[in-house]
Amino acid sequence: MTTRFLSDGALKQFVQALMAKGPVIGPVARKSRFVFAALEAPEDLRLDYDTTILPPKKLFFPTKQDLVKFDSPSSFSGCVEPKEQVLLGVHPHDIKGIDMSDKFYAANIPDSNYLAHRAKTTIIGSNVQKHYKHAFFGSVCRELKPQGHDMFLTRLKGGYLVEVRSKKGEELLALGKFEPASREQAAEAEAVNAAAEKNCPEKLNDTSDSVREKVRASFGSDIWNELSRDCFSCGSCNIVCPTCFCFDVQDEWNLDGVSGVRSRCWDACLVSEFSEVSVQGGSENFREERAERYRHRFMRKAVYLNDALGGPACVGCGRCSGACTADIANPTVAINTIMER
Amino acid sequence: MTCSCEKQTNGRNIFLPTLAEIVSAQMITATEKHFTLRMKDGAKFDFEPGQIVEAGVFGYGEIPLGLASSPTVKDSFELVVRVVGKVSSALAALGAGDTMTIRGPLGHGFPVSEFKGRDVLIVAGGIGLCPTRSMIRYILDRRDDFGKFTLFFGARTPKDMLFTDDLTDWRCSTCMDYHETVDRPDDRWMGNVGVITTLFKKTKDINPQTRVIICGPPVMYKFVVKELDALGIPRSNVFVDLERRMKCGVGKCGHCQINNKTVCMDGPVFRFSEIQDLEEAI
Numbered sequence: 001m002t003t004r005f006l007s008d009g010a011l012k013q014f015v016q017a018l019m020a021k022g023p024v025i026g027p028v029a030r031k032s033r034f035v036f037a038a039l040e041a042p043e044d045l046r047l048d049y050d051t052t053i054l055p056p057k058k059l060f061f062p063t064k065q066d067l068v069k070f071d072s073p074s075s076f077s078g079c080v081e082p083k084e085q086v087l088l089g090v091h092p093h094d095i096k097g098i099d100m101s102d103k104f105y106a107a108n109i110p111d112s113n114y115l116a117h118r119a120k121t122t123i124i125g126s127n128v129q130k131h132y133k134h135a136f137f138g139s140v141c142r143e144l145k146p147q148g149h150d151m152f153l154t155r156l157k158g159g160y161l162v163e164v165r166s167k168k169g170e171e172l173l174a175l176g177k178f179e180p181a182s183r184e185q186a187a188e189a190e191a192v193n194a195a196a197e198k199n200c201p202e203k204l205n206d207t208s209d210s211v212r213e214k215v216r217a218s219f220g221s222d223i224w225n226e227l228s229r230d231c232f233s234c235g236s237c238n239i240v241c242p243t244c245f246c247f248d249v250q251d252e253w254n255l256d257g258v259s260g261v262r263s264r265c266w267d268a269c270l271v272s273e274f275s276e277v278s279v280q281g282g283s284e285n286f287r288e289e290r291a292e293r294y295r296h297r298f299m300r301k302a303v304y305l306n307d308a309l310g311g312p313a314c315v316g317c318g319r320c321s322g323a324c325t326a327d328i329a330n331p332t333v334a335i336n337t338i339m340e341r
Numbered sequence: 342m343t344c345s346c347e348k349q350t351n352g353r354n355i356f357l358p359t360l361a362e363i364v365s366a367q368m369i370t371a372t373e374k375h376f377t378l379r380m381k382d383g384a385k386f387d388f389e390p391g392q393i394v395e396a397g398v399f400g401y402g403e404i405p406l407g408l409a410s411s412p413t414v415k416d417s418f419e420l421v422v423r424v425v426g427k428v429s430s431a432l433a434a435l436g437a438g439d440t441m442t443i444r445g446p447l448g449h450g451f452p453v454s455e456f457k458g459r460d461v462l463i464v465a466g467g468i469g470l471c472p473t474r475s476m477i478r479y480i481l482d483r484r485d486d487f488g489k490f491t492l493f494f495g496a497r498t499p500k501d502m503l504f505t506d507d508l509t510d511w512r513c514s515t516c517m518d519y520h521e522t523v524d525r526p527d528d529r530w531m532g533n534v535g536v537i538t539t540l541f542k543k544t545k546d547i548n549p550q551t552r553v554i555i556c557g558p559p560v561m562y563k564f565v566v567k568e569l570d571a572l573g574i575p576r577s578n579v580f581v582d583l584e585r586r587m588k589c590g591v592g593k594c595g596h597c598q599i600n601n602k603t604v605c606m607d608g609p610v611f612r613f614s615e616i617q618d619l620e621e622a623i
């Protein structure tokens with residue numbers, strides 16, 4: 001793996017060079033929080049962010065994405081028009097989340113709408129400089145190493161250690177004044193990233209394997225009623241999660257009432273309508289109780305997707321903990337409680 | 342390291358449907374419309390009995406429907422739409438000569454090879470007759486491939502009975518042992534009255550090796566399985582067809598997920614022994 005050093009001044013110039021080629025999306029401040037948004041100036045980039053409101057999945061899986069355009073009932077075409085973009089400043093655990101969604105969308109019947117956007121995106125990761133108060137990425141999903149990104153930056157004194165992770169990343173070196181990195185700088189960067197994992201403010205107490213088995217076994221337990229008692233079924237915990245992939249498909253007409261578009265938008269399994277089924281003479285809900293829906297999210301994270309993706313589908317970002325008004329979505333609280341019973 | 346996406350982007354847009362022309366369309370009950378369709382521009386349409394399609398009208402959306410005809414019929418296929426909402430109403434407004442969009446066939450149908458050479462029992466309640474009709478017709482078209490064939494059909498009232506032409510044939514067919522019942526008779530109904538499980542008393546010699554298909558309203562499954570247990574039929578030889586609200590049909594949107602299975606990819610046909618402990622399934 002190639003490593004380089006990029007001084008603070010050279011970073012600014014590098015970002016400028018990236019912006020000259022196409023959109024660069026990075027963490028920027030919005031009031032007291034951060035979001036991934038297109039940079040308007042290199043100074044907007046806030047690599048010292050703690051977390052973003054929404055995870056970076058929105059860059060390849062937008063909250064609303066057109067799938068098929070139609071001109072009449074019998075004339076239509078697919079609409080996948082991905083554009084080159086650079087996603088800059090993704091934390092290691094969010095890189096893992098992207099890797100999981102890559103695997104999920106590529107599996108079985110591949111989803112070309114997602115994959116085309118993803119393939120046109122260059123990802124430059126960066127280390128966690130400041131912890132989000134609910135982060136616990138140091139104690140979950142450890143078996144998966146961050147992968148699928150093209151370059152990674154770790155904050156050192158006066159600049160960044162740069163790890164080149166792909167051919168695309170290699171090509172980026174031509175855009176900036178990258179200096180040789182010393183062995184000491186590389187070792188320091190490794191220590192910085194290890195410390196970030198160790199110093200997470202929250203923690204899961206058990207290994208993924210034991211969590212998976214215990215959570216699976218708890219399916220019929222009353223604990224889900226207890227944990228979900230205050231749930232509003234708002235779905236916020238789904239929406240902010242890097243590993244929630246569910247969507248709804250809707251058609252919309254243009255003003256002419258003939259042409260229009262079929263698109264998908266994010267959906268949430270915590271919302272009651274999600275699991276409604278039309279059956280003879282009406283509809284039926286196969287997860288009618290909020291406890292069942294609350295349980296489904298945890299099962300999907302800890303068990304179901306774990307079976308399918310080979311690791312827990314929670315990367316420990318802590319976004320759901322912060323997004324839940326009822327303060328009951330925190331996986332460390334819920335899982336640790338289950339594990340203690 | 343290259344991301345796995347790069348190899349995959351040439352894939353087809355999985356949301357792009359194909360067009361099917363409606364050959365004939367007919368209301369067969371107050372709320373159900375029966376369509377016979379043919380793929381436009383002569384495209385072939387091969388499927389297994391029990392598979393599903395997403396049928397749609399642009400501007401309204403798509404709904405999952407079980408194929409109601411047998412793949413032994415090569416140049417056309419059949420669907421039944423029950424009018425319950427926005428999309429099904431838009432579909433039901435279509436008539437002969439119109440087009441609808443089709444994506445599929447999707448999912449896994451009945452494992453026909455496991456049924457071959459065996460006695461077969463199909464238990465269909467209400468609109469559950471539509472997806473199972475793909476198998477019923479298949480068996481009748483390939484009659485020598487199967488052993489004794491028994492069909493139970495239950496409807497709420499005589500007016501709710503679907504495929505009345507078929508039923509007339511089946512009643513006097515020597516190729517099958519057909520029994521029917523209604524929950525609520527009208528003045529002219531001469532047949533059996535009662536829930537579908539009452540039909541188990543009407544027939545003898547259902548041997549424990551019989552392969553069974555159940556499709557109907559969710560409440561029906563548990564009672565039918567109880568009867569099958571009493572007959573000594575292992576639950577691994579019993580198949581159920583689960584109808585769930587689907588969106589994408591290709592295992593991505595999560596709408597049809599029950600526990601760790603997706604109905605659109607792992608089903609809609611499931612071996613009963615594999616889903617009996619899935620609390621959300623039935």
Ligand code: SF4
Binds near residue numbers: 236323
């Ligand atoms: S757990 Fe919290 S965030 Fe999730 S649906 Fe319930 S109230 Fe909303």
Ligand code: SF4
Binds near residue numbers: 237240242314317319
């Ligand atoms: S479940 Fe919560 S902590 Fe885990 S990845 Fe999703 S939002 Fe982050």
Ligand code: FES
Binds near residue numbers: 589597603
């Ligand atoms: S219908 Fe989308 S996952 Fe099955």
